[in-house]
Amino acid sequence: MTGKLWGIGVGPGDPELLTLKAVRLLGEVDVVASLAADGRDRIARTIVAPYLPPGQHELLFAAPMRADRATRETFYDEVAEKLATQLDAGLQVGFLCLGDPLFYGSFVNLLARLGGRYPCAVIPGITAMSAAAAAIGTPLAHGSESVAVLPGTLPDAELVRRLESAEVAVILKLGQHLPRIRRLLERQGLVGCTWIASELGSPRERVSRLADWRHEAAPYMSLLLLRRQAPGP
Amino acid sequence: MTGKLWGIGVGPGDPELLTLKAVRLLGEVDVVASLAADGRDRIARTIVAPYLPPGQHELLFAAPMRADRATRETFYDEVAEKLATQLDAGLQVGFLCLGDPLFYGSFVNLLARLGGRYPCAVIPGITAMSAAAAAIGTPLAHGSESVAVLPGTLPDAELVRRLESAEVAVILKLGQHLPRIRRLLERQGLVGCTWIASELGSPRERVSRLADWRHEAAPYMSLLLLRRQAPGP
Known part of the structure; x- marks a missing residue:
């Protein structure tokens, strides 16, 4: 049985603007994945830090934010395959998204690649x-x-x-x-x-x-x- | 010292889509106010029911949803004055709003009337x-x-x-x-x-x-x- 991919909206910045559902999922998923932009803080990861269980298995991907389109596409192909490996192993994967995952969120890139292959769900976030x-x-x-x-x-x-x-x-x-x-x-x-x-x-x-x-x-x-x-x- | 008016976004329907901040405020305010449309359920009140402290002081206003504009304006004038009485008494008032208070929310009608007279703040909600x-x-x-x-x-x-x-x-x-x-x-x-x-x-x-x-x-x-x-x- 394959796992499930969750796009978890973590809101705009204040950790208190997480939803109860996002907090619950952070405690339930097997893996928490997030992006860090080149040279920038892991903003979404910082927001959820208070709610991550100790020893949480995490994956961090360094995103090439200002790269050309082909480079970005290759990057998301690679991220998708790494998440697919986790999903194939039956793990529940939570992908952190600033704000709302479906509102200009990087999660859309992963949904386009993995949505047809694995069960996916989205926890909306405050924009x-x-x-x-x-x-x-x-x-x-x-x-x-x-x-x-x-x-x-x-x-x-x-x-x-x-x-x-x-x-x-x-x-x-x-x-x-x-x-x-x-x-x-x-x-x-x-x-x-x-x-x-x-x-x-x-x-x-x-x-x-x-x-x-x-x-x-x-x-x-x-x-x-x-x-x-x-x-x- | 006067109280403060909080517009509390309760999200679109799922009680788990409340933010941690909204849940905290529900436990802290002195009065929880909400609207019921003519003949309709108190949707926002139903969403927050699991999080209201026992014995919470509540105010319910029956809104004339399909009335003409003058009737609606008079209604919001009256609600504003009733909330002003609470605020003058130094109470913290939480006004429940479906979704986000500032995104087509009825709270905007109250902010227009009370914003200049009392401290007001908004807890954004999932739209x-x-x-x-x-x-x-x-x-x-x-x-x-x-x-x-x-x-x-x-x-x-x-x-x-x-x-x-x-x-x-x-x-x-x-x-x-x-x-x-x-x-x-x-x-x-x-x-x-x-x-x-x-x-x-x-x-x-x-x-x-x-x-x-x-x-x-x-x-x-x-x-x-x-x-x-x-x-x-």
């Missing part, structure tokens, strides 16, 4: 955009508003077009794209209604109006929340 | 859209995809326009709007790539392709997840 709205104290969505969720990797023209039709927009995958997107928002007259939330739930958490953000770039774990007007009654 | 993606087993977003989050209350033309530009769309506030939206998706040739998820985490949970959904309408707690293509690598 960074929910945590950002809470930290800013502003609604993400209210009444008949719509929300555009946009990766900062989109080209300028595409971002502008999609920003036009949404009362609220969330721009993720910010990091090095911030200077470009900030100029774009300035041209659109939208800086004044945009907030930036960064490294939420960590000791380095920062939340401010974009106009007051004095840094050129933003940490990897950052997002913009743009709201054209105060939520109507 | 129904994260839970739906997990239940369907399909990514909500991957790579450079964008997501349009749309209320089903939008007029047809507006829905069509916003569906055009998103690789993935989530349509919330479905209920009685399902027949109209289904016809619209049929005209756009999009029924085949749409799933419906209903009453997630409850014993009545249903997840199916929209093409296989044999009911005319959908329960109140339902959403559509539309994905134009399989997530790219």
Whole structure:
């Protein structure tokens, strides 16, 4: 009998934002797998540290985050095969994901490779955009508003077009794209209604109006929340 | 000294999808307030039932869900004043919200009325859209995809326009709007790539392709997840 692969959402950063289900699974799986980006902390692993049983069997994979696509594909092929070995041995494998596994999570790469071969399940997690709205104290969505969720990797023209039709927009995958997107928002007259939330739930958490953000770039774990007007009654 | 108002996200339905923080707060606040819609179960209250201390002081408000706007505004004015009485007495008040309080949650109505007068904080919750993606087993977003989050209350033309530009769309506030939206998706040739998820985490949970959904309408707690293509690598 083969094992099962669990994508475990660990939320945006605060270990108290794990769900009861995620905590239970961390105590039940045979193997806990996680990614570390080149030179970066193992953020998801750090979040769950308080809940890992002593002596937990772990697998850590060093992900090539800024590599070309072929390199990344090869990396996920290799990770999938290493997890497959565990699954073939009948083990339950929990794969840690920041935020929610199916919301821009690296788990999607593994689900695409292993979903047809093994039983898989996902424990949803609190997204960074929910945590950002809470930290800013502003609604993400209210009444008949719509929300555009946009990766900062989109080209300028595409971002502008999609920003036009949404009362609220969330721009993720910010990091090095911030200077470009900030100029774009300035041209659109939208800086004044945009907030930036960064490294939420960590000791380095920062939340401010974009106009007051004095840094050129933003940490990897950052997002913009743009709201054209105060939520109507 | 006045008390503090907490918007407590209780997730989409499964009591195990509460966060550790929400469970802690439920044990710490002096008063737990929640809404019941006319003739409907107190869904949020039911979810948290396992975690409420015995003898917990509770406030229940019967919300007029389908009333006209003025009636709803008056209702929230009255709820806000009743909570203000508790807060003036120095009590900590936890207001229960399905899903995430700031993501189409009724808490936004109270934050608008009480946010300037009292300390307020939000415990984010798992959204129904994260839970739906997990239940369907399909990514909500991957790579450079964008997501349009749309209320089903939008007029047809507006829905069509916003569906055009998103690789993935989530349509919330479905209920009685399902027949109209289904016809619209049929005209756009999009029924085949749409799933419906209903009453997630409850014993009545249903997840199916929209093409296989044999009911005319959908329960109140339902959403559509539309994905134009399989997530790219």
